[in-house]
Amino acid sequence: MALERPPTICFVLAAKDLGLYADMAAVAALAVRRLHPQARIILVTDEPTACAIDHGSHALGNIVSEIIVQTTGTDDPIVSSRHLKTVLRQLVKGDYLYLDNDAIAVRPLDEGSGRREPIWRWPATRTSAAFHRITLADSQSYFRASER
Numbered sequence: 001m002a003l004e005r006p007p008t009i010c011f012v013l014a015a016k017d018l019g020l021y022a023d024m025a026a027v028a029a030l031a032v033r034r035l036h037p038q039a040r041i042i043l044v045t046d047e048p049t050a051c052a053i054d055h056g057s058h059a060l061g062n063i064v065s066e067i068i069v070q071t072t073g074t075d076d077p078i079v080s081s082r083h084l085k086t087v088l089r090q091l092v093k094g095d096y097l098y099l100d101n102d103a104i105a106v107r108p109l110d111e112g113s114g115r116r117e118p119i120w121r122w123p124a125t126r127t128s129a130a131f132h133r134i135t136l137a138d139s140q141s142y143f144r145a146s147e148r
Helices: 019-035 047-055 077-086 124-136 139-146
Strands: 008-013 040-045 066-069
Touching: 008 019, 008 077, 019 040, 019 047, 040 047, 047 066
Parallel strands: 008 040, 040 066
Antiparallel strands: none
16 A cells, blocks of 8 residues: 655745735645645745745745745736746646645645545645635634634
């Protein structure tokens, strides 16, 4: 019997000033790390954001497993972010689950789907709806439990 590989979870971040967007990405990545300690968590980012994370010693640099830096040809973080999302498949090999920076996983990503294969192996068209059904439905109880 082959051992199941740990999941690969991807986030994209482009932000001139790290601020709130980087903090949200850190919280989202930390929630995944808490639920899947062995997960390969990848942050795909542009050069200015990578430099800011490195020089500012942002927590995100310690939470993710890997940072992929890609030149986007623009200084506009909105355009950079969209560009990075469109080339994500070329930058990350193998099965992965892309999560938005404001998506907080509240239970393991491979539970509650009613399917045999983990969610990160599902066709892309099903992943988004399944993620919301599986993980976001319990957000209130998650935050209440974390306050204890």
